[in-house]
Every structure is written in C-alpha cells, then in structure tokens.
C-alpha cells in the first residue's frame with residue numbers, strides 16, 4: 191500500500207487520507223475586479239503536470255489536518271510533505 | 280413519575296459477554312466521561328494541569344494516570360477519558376483553569392463507546408482491517424491514533440504490549456465488534 195508522509199504523524203497508509211487538489215492556489219483578494227475568464231481560471235484551471243506536483247492532502251482518518259506534499263504524478267512517489275504556512279524543505 | 284434514563288452499552292449484552300480466547304479476547308469497556316479538547320499547545324498545557332494528566336505534545340501519544348487519560352489526536356486536538364461520574368468535575372476544572380483563553384471542550388460521552396482487545400494475536404486480528412504496522416517498534420505502548428478498521432473509523436490506543444483500547448462512534452461499535460470476532464475466527 192502507498193505510504194503518505196503526514197508532517198504530523200509520519201508515514202501512514204493511503205487509506206487514511208483524502209486528496210485535496212493542487213497546492214499554492216490563492217483565492218483572489220478582489221474577486222469582483224476579475225473577468226469571468228480570470229475567475230474561471232482560478233476555479234478550474236490546474237497545471238496537471240507529468241512529474242513533480244505540489245498538492246494538498248488531508249489526513250482525515252488520522253490527525254485530521256491538511257498539509258502539502260510533493261508527489262511525482264508518474265511514479266506516485268512522494269518526495270516530501272510540509273505543514274501549511276511553512277515552506278517546502 | 281418520570282422514568283430515570285438508563286445508559287445502555289452500544290454493544291448490548293450479547294456482544295459484551297465473550298468468554299476467554301487463546302488468540303485475542305474482546306470486552307466492552309465501561310461507560311466513561313469523554314471530552315474532545317481543541318486548543319493550542321499553551322492552552323493544552325494549562326488544561327493538562329487542571330485535568331491531572333499532561334497532554335502529550337508529541338504526536339500520536341497518550342498519557343494516563345490510574346483512571347484518566349489524554350490522547351493526542353491532532354496537533355490541536357486531544358481526547359480526554361475519565362470515570363463516568365467525573366464529567367462535571369473535569370468540565371469545571373478546565374473552565375476554571377482556562378478562563379477566557381481560546382479553547383473548545385466538547386462532551387462526547389454519548390458519541391463514543393470503547394472496547395478492548397487483548398491477547399498474543401490481538402495485532403493479527405486488528406490487522407485484518409487496520410492498515411497500520413502494529414509491531415511494537417512502530418506502534419509502541421502508549422501510542423494512540425485515529426485510523427480505520429474495515430469501513431469504520433476508530434481510535435486505536437496501545438495500553439500494554441498485547442492490549443489495545445478501541446474508541447469508536449457508538450453506531451459503529453457493533454460493526455467493529457463483529458468484524459473483530461469474524462477476523463479472529465479466520466486467523
């Protein structure tokens with residue numbers, strides 16, 4: 191089974207986690223100043239890379255916390271994870 | 280005359296009366312006071328003093344005295360266990376100690392129930408539905424965590440090398456109990 195490194199609990203089985211999409215996407219500070227295209231881009235457009243991907247996970251059946259992780263979308267290998275608000279190692 | 284409410288085990292009499300078993304014994308644990316404490320480490324430290332059991336700041340660790348326990352569930356979340364008749368005292372002590380500081384204390388005695396599995400093959404039985412590595416080098420005595428067992432979320436706490444406390448939402452308790460009995464039969 192895939193082991194996912196929770197920055198709070200350590201490596202844990204993937205069954206305990208839920209995926210929460212691409213990381214580092216900030217909500218626009220002034221949505222009313224955006225065009226429909228810009229708003230749609232914020233809501234729906236993602237980088238979807240082939241390779242390393244910064245993404246959010248939640249250890250829902252564990253400590254319950256959201257965190258960030260870097261995963262290779264090709265091999266499913268997790269590189270590292272880090273707590274929200276911190277910089278990647 | 281109004282009838283006095285009677286607390287009944289979520290596991291019921293049929294499940295709570297299992298005989299001894301060479302591989303792993305199951306037993307329903309008595310009703311208890313349970314609280315979910317949410318707060319930052321400074322508040323947790325104060326609450327631990329008031330509760331009488333220090334809250335672990337190390338992840339996935341429980342501290343206990345004779346009749347109370349504080350289980351780390353998350354970086355700002357602990358599960359407090361105490362005797363059933365201590366609920367008001369625990370609540371009063373924490374409210375007094377923490378005053379206006381930011382925290383949340385929620386009584387969850389009616390949401391959870393607990394059972395215990397013990398014996399030389401308890402880890403084998405648990406691993407029928409729990410994906411964690413339960414070897415004592417990876418899951419030592421005193422370790423606790425939320426995890427899953429089959430289709431149910433449980434809180435698993437190793438209280439001795441061959442003894443595990445399982446805290447579970449009461450509606451899932453019969454499922455967890457039957458799952459473990461079934462797994463034990465298939466060892």
Ligand SMILES: [Zn+2]
Nearest residue numbers: 196199249253
């Ligand atoms: Zn975790």
